[in-house]
Amino acid sequence: MIGINENFLKLRAGYLFPEIGRRVRTFKQEHPDAKVISMGIGDVTQPLAPAVLEAMHRAVDEMGRPETFRGYDDSGVGYEFLRRAIVENDFAARGVSIELDEVFVSDGTKCDTGNMQEIFGIDNVVAVADPVYPVYVDTNVMAGRARGEGILPSNRGQDARDTKEQGQDALATSRGQYAGIVYMPATAENGFVPAPPDRPVDMIYLCFPNNPTGAVATKEALARWVEYARVQKAVIFFDAAYEAFITDPAIPHSIYEVEGAREVAIEFRSGSKTAGFTGVRCAYSIVPKQLKAYTRDGRAVEVNPIWRRRHTTKFNGVSYITQRGAEAVYSPEGKKQVQQTIDLYMANASLIRDALTKLGYTVYGGTNAPYIWVRTPKGVGSWEFFDLLLNKANVVCTPGAGFGPSGEGYVRLTAFGLPQNVREALERLAKL
Amino acid sequence: MIGINENFLKLRAGYLFPEIGRRVRTFKQEHPDAKVISMGIGDVTQPLAPAVLEAMHRAVDEMGRPETFRGYDDSGVGYEFLRRAIVENDFAARGVSIELDEVFVSDGTKCDTGNMQEIFGIDNVVAVADPVYPVYVDTNVMAGRARGEGILPSNRGQDARDTKEQGQDALATSRGQYAGIVYMPATAENGFVPAPPDRPVDMIYLCFPNNPTGAVATKEALARWVEYARVQKAVIFFDAAYEAFITDPAIPHSIYEVEGAREVAIEFRSGSKTAGFTGVRCAYSIVPKQLKAYTRDGRAVEVNPIWRRRHTTKFNGVSYITQRGAEAVYSPEGKKQVQQTIDLYMANASLIRDALTKLGYTVYGGTNAPYIWVRTPKGVGSWEFFDLLLNKANVVCTPGAGFGPSGEGYVRLTAFGLPQNVREALERLAKL
Structure with missing residues (x-):
């Protein structure tokens, strides 16, 4: 008799964005004439760069010609022309040495961060920030790294395993955190950059510039994490999907700018936000050759060949057309054009920050990231504020609580809208 | 301390195609002037159909325009225009009713067959044919469905679990089969279509038209499998990636042509071989709503929403450009053009079959499939024959033994070459 993977049954039914979608649809049905402006889901709106379009047409x-037709990308890890452009432009240009066979081209950072955990043991303890991009957690729950029945009433700042042992499991609660996963609150007090925990964890998800808070980590903050991971023999999953939005020259774009990181960190990069590739699908992971993981009897194993085996067995490469488009992002014209689009989004971010600050809101992020993290008015919950903005201003935001309990009392706004829509949305908010 | 997923350490080091690649590279280095013709890896050579190219250019x-730009495919399961084309052309046209939300568009059947097992429990017993497409097995080994130390000396026709319990495990042998997986020999005696086993298994991988043997299953043969799965409450993973090559009108293209299959089967389809999409990446899975799997305490769970959750959490949709290309495969011109290419490949297959038969070889497949399964000369092993063809005729084939022990004594030839190369290869074989 076919058994289901019961870990899937531990997942909370409502994923954040479908719930937002449902509320927006209901509102639109009831108010068919309202012009709803989305500042919610982090999807881009600007067209692809002309250099990318040209490359894809070519x-x-x-x-279409037998002599230039391409079938399988035999390497399974991305054409060398693209991996070379990545290594030279994203790393060598910043003084970081990455080898060609440490680059694994893929169809998305969502996929990469979701899949990477598969090559590590089920008994590893996972640590994530709170608030957190839900995919990090959900994919670990699917794999079996949530203990007991799954969701825990409250484990903020506590060791989830201890809590579980105290018999505090429950199937689902409003906090929506899972037993067995260590949540690290990212709050205004710590600048939304959690410090390493005071207990051992094994798999650490860090995202800087951060989704959803827009926070960035200084080199010193990352160095503390690298040091922690080296001492604990932990692995850092470093999601740098938003690095192109960094404007402060002191902020590292890659965790490998920190000495020793090659031994403890995997880095994820994406074309989605950098080059507007959300509908095109191209990303990559860096798995350094120095990175080791351990068997139960303590033997060190190189992670790079294990990920290569996983990637080439369960994935079959990215469209050749897409890879040529991605390569063009690194051409001189491509870089210039992509930067113009990023500047446009960051001008939106600046508009949003300024307007909301003037209106008396406390805002974070938006200077090195396309996300603005806005404190809701006192006593107004984040879903309540979501409903208010939707109903009174016809503006869609993302409730912070959807990213975790520490996101309660915040909403996330994105800078990815069309400038005229952003301005109109801000005018409506001013009238609220 | 970060633990590795030790299941990955059970995998055999040498995946078939890298080993072939290694031998071919060595030969080419030693014989730089030799014109090597590949009839090995099943990759297509003909350019994309003009209708597909037009659609992708559009x-x-x-x-490139803000008003028509597309970001994320919000559904995460493929645009409705493509799912509708699939449902109407691949199924309704053959009398099979599939609903739009039973279709999950993806970037490849390798990925889909590799990922689908994740939503089922680790304790399920997997059954595969021998010879077998290695991905079915490897992804189950990664997930932990190989027992004990992994590879078994010989479990042909035996229950692998029993064998394990008899203490016959060994780390690696020439047979290269894994303890805990049930191998079903596909031989000339059973027409390369194994019958259901006489013991319970839970996850059954069937591939028809078959890779590597080129065999097809009649409706009656499939009906026996569906009946078995219904009785055992098993799930059939039906890989129909090669259905477009079926020429015999009596052979089913979809397992859903068999009554009752919707309750027990998942079907995989691919644009790779049908439309030359190996470098473009588009495929889909069908997960019927009637399909159920069971919790350990016997509760039935619908599989469709579980796969939807997995697919939308760990995957982020296929390139919009690719999906428009795939849609064009179903246009009147697209269908005609794609059929011309398939006819060209099948003319190759027919040439190969006829030439080898005349030379005294025993050949199978090649009439409803792009693969020809050739018996090696008596006493010549399949790797030995591979080396002979490479060295004496400069032709690359795929050794049958690479697909499993029952593939020993065979090589696989593919019909995907350029016609002039196929003719030249056959002339060289005639001179051997």
């Missing part, structure tokens, strides 16, 4: 033509 | 243009 690649489509190549696929 | 889609690239759309991505």
Whole structure:
């Protein structure tokens, strides 16, 4: 008899964005004439760069001629032309040495962060920030790293395993945290950059510039994490999908700018936000050769060949057309064009920050990230504020509570809208 | 301390195609002037259909204008225009009713067959044919469905679990089969279509038209499998990636042509071989709503929403450009053009079959599949024959033994070459 993977049954039914979608649909049905402006889901709106379009047209033509047609990407990890452009532009240009066979091209950072955990043992203790991008947690729950029945009433700042042992499990609560996962509150007090925990954890998810708070980590903050991981023999999953939005020259774009990080960190990069590739799908992971994980009897194993085996067995490469488009992002014209779009989004971010500050809101992020993390008015919960903005201003935001309990009392606004929509949304908020 | 997933350490080091690649590279280095013709890896050679190219050019243009730009495919399971084309053309046209929300568009059947097992429990017993497409097995080994130390000396036709319990495990042997997985020999005697086993298994991988043997299953043969799965409450993973090559009108293209299959089968389809999409990446899975799996305490759970959760959490949709290309495969011109390419490959298959038969070889497949399964000369092993063809005729084939012990004594030839290369290869074989 076929058994289901019961870990899937521990997942909370409502994923954040479908719930937002449901509320927005209901509102639109009831108010068909309202012009709803989305500042919610972090999807881009600007068209692809002309250099990318040209490269993709050329690649489509190549696929139409027998002498230039391309079938499987035999390496399974991305064409060398793209991996070379990545290594030179994203790393060597910042003084970081990455080898070609440490780069694994993929179809998305969501996929990469979701899949990477598979090559590590089920008994590893996972640590995530709170608030957190839900995919880090959900994929670990699917794999079996949530203990007991799953969701825990409250384990903020506590060791989830201890809590579980205290018999405090419950199937679902409003906090929506899972037993067995260590949540590290990211709050205004710590600048939304949690310090390493005072207990051992094994798999650490860090995202800087952060989704959803827009916070960035200084080199010193990252160095503390690298030091912690080296002492604990932990692995850092470093999600740098938003690095292109960093404007402060002192902020590292890559965790490998920190000495020793090659031995403890995997880095994820994406074309989605950098180059507007959310509908095109291209990303990559860096798995350094120095990175080791351990068998139960303490033997060190190189992680790079294990991930290579996983990636080439369960994945079959990215579209050739997409890879040529991604390569063009690194061309001189491509870089200039992509930067113009990022500047446009960051001008939105600046508008949003300024307007909300003037209106008396406390805002975070938005200077090195496309996300603005806004404190809701006193006593107004984040879903309540979401409903208020939707109903009174017809503006969609993302309730902070959807990212975890420490997100309660905040909403996330994104800078990815069309400038005229952003301005109109801000005018409506001013009238609230 | 970060633990590795030790299941990955059970995998055999040498995946078939890298080993072939290594031998071919060595030969080419030693014989730089030799013109090597590949009839090995099943990759296509003909360019994309003009209708597909046009559609992709149009889609690239759309991505360049703000008013037609597309970001995330919000559904996460494929645009409705593509799912509708699939449902109407691949199923309704053959009298099979599939609903739109039973279709999950993806970037490949390798990925889908590799990922689908994740939503089922680790204790399920997996059954595969021998010879077998290695991905079915490897992804189950990664997930932990190989027992004990992993590879078994010989479990042909035996219950692998019993064998394990008899203490016959060994780390690696020439047979290269894994304890805990049930191998079903596909031999000339059973027409390369194994019958259901006489013991309970839970997850059954079937591939028809078959890779590597080129065999097809009649409706009656599939009906026996569906009946078995219904009785055992097993799930059939039906890989129909090669259905477009079926020429015999009596052979089913979909397992859902068999009554009752919706309750027990998941079907996988691919644009890779049908439309030359190996470098473009588009495929889909069908997960019927009637399909159930069970918790340990016997509760039935619908599989469709569980796969939806997995697919939308660990995957972020297929490139919009690719999806428009895939849609064009179903247009009147697209269908005609794609059929011409398939006819060209099948003409190759027919050439290969006829030439080898005349030379005295025993050949199978090649009439409803792009693969020809050739008996090696008496006393010549399949790797030995591989080396002979490479060295004496400069032709690359795939050794049957690489697909499993029952593949020993065979090599696989593919019909995907350029016609002039196929003719030249056959002339060289004639001179051997």
